[in-house]
Amino acid sequence: MIQNLIDGVLTGSYISLGAIGLTLVMHILRFANFSHAELLSLGAYAALVCDALVSALTPFLAVKLAPLSLTGALLIAILLSMVITGISAVLIDRLVFKRVREKGQELSMVFASFGMALVIRNVIGLIFGLSPELYSKDIAFAMVLSRDPFILVKPDQVFVLVAALILMFLLHLVLSRTTFGYALRAVAENPSLAQVNGVNLRRMITAVWLIGGGLAAVAGVFYGLSHQLIPVMGRDLVLPIFAATIVGGIGSVYGAVLGGFIVGIAGNLALVVLPSGYTPSVPFLLIIAVLIIRPHGLFGEARA
């Protein structure tokens, strides 16, 4: 039970990171982006490539930072991957979503994002093959935190949680303390009024994709560290991160963080009562529960 709770918090850390970007995009561009989870795969695979490159160029970094299984090279790879994924997200928006946005209604964007999700997922499958990949071939041994109740935690998972919390705190500082953060919130509240006040809408949209893509990359790597990399990982992640945004309330960054942890914990606690095969349905049940009890989520506001 307590083990499930701890695993849930750890799962929640990468779902939250994925949900933050999604909720920002959904708030500012006003469409449910079904291809957001593919940014997580993109980031995870970009980090895999960067890790190999950095390790080859600077072998002294390819040493494990004990007790973690990750290396200095992977840490640099994560930073590189954040940049690559952020830029990819901006490019996808410029090449596809922007054009659809100018042509049609909001819901055409949802269709387009479904199409993009299929394309990205399967291109990754074509490039990297359908078999799973790992960042480190070594088995990471779990530490025994306590014997009664018996609790196991992998050092990598602790790193993932701490790193995720630090990133969220940094984002909080940016959103609440800088002019940029105010501008972002202004655009989300009322795009026209924000523009009248001299906020550059195009630049804000670019910024949202950069932030969303960057956080998605980290989330993807953390997912890869906790499980393994498969090209279809986006398919398994899309519902949990959507559930996190709905539980938290669409548009609320803090809601997305809390929602991510709730989804992660609920998924792992469900293992106590349900066979593990049903885990993929848990986010859906959460969505339904939230829609019944509090349709606009924990921190969301009603908006047409």
Place this chain on the structure above:
Amino acid sequence: MIGTISYLVFFATTASILAIAVLGLNLQWGNTGLFNGGVVAFFGAGAYGTLILGGTPQDGHIGGFDLFYPLALLGGMVIAGVMAWIVGLLTLRLRHDYLAIATFGVSVAFENLMRNAEWLAGGAKGVRGFERPLREALGDGFTYNLFFFAVVLLILIGVYVFLERLVASPFGRLLRAIREDEEAARSLGKNPARIRLVAFITGSVILGLAGGLYGTFYAFVSPQDVLPTLTFQIWAMLIVGGAGNNRGAIFGAFLIWAAWTASGWALSRFAPIEAQLYTGSIQFILIGSVIVGMLMWRPHGLLPERLVVSQRGKHPVAQQGD
């Protein structure tokens, strides 16, 4: 020769069944502007419902009620409708992305439930023990397939005529009114939420009908048949054909299904052996690109919706100028 004809009948049957599904989606998306992200769940509910209600008793899972076939098909449609009713009730009041996400969630949960719940529908092994209606009289061969095709075609025509009438009726006008301007419709005393719910359920029931026919055609359904892939395919058909236009929906269904089967055949025939494993990936990239490309360059499809102007009055300003 008979092989070709036999294949054509097989192809046309599948395409017609899918066309019925596309018509159902067209009522939701094309005419009412409701985004159904879980097409496959309602399709699957129809298929599973029909086979469980109409099949012979099986060990290990419920079902085998051995109902008279039309009743079983109707039962499948009702199950799809009830699912749509629950989802619609919860989401149609909210902003539109909720419906997209919730319906997508339904499809994930539905596939997940069917894959795991052995007691319900045989789990990953699927539903067996269904006997196609009139099989004793017509056998298993070409005659049966031809007969089944004729039935499917009749149902397709029936659904088409029904939807054309519906769209031309005051109710259809109301659907378009709500799609275009909800506030205006509300100011005329209409209840958009209820009308949307009715359209969503009707569309889902048609999706369930298509699913039921699909299950009957193969006399088998398994979780493999209710993967999200089918949702993408049915959408691609509607977007390519032209949302809002029933003829476009049918045309799109045949076109995309032909392209899908042809690309699968060409890849299996001409692609190098090493690439065979990736046939599915290549097909998905193609269908994803078709969806995105259509939205970018021809958002209204090949056969766009023809907007009806009910009264062609003179433009008031132009009149003054006369």
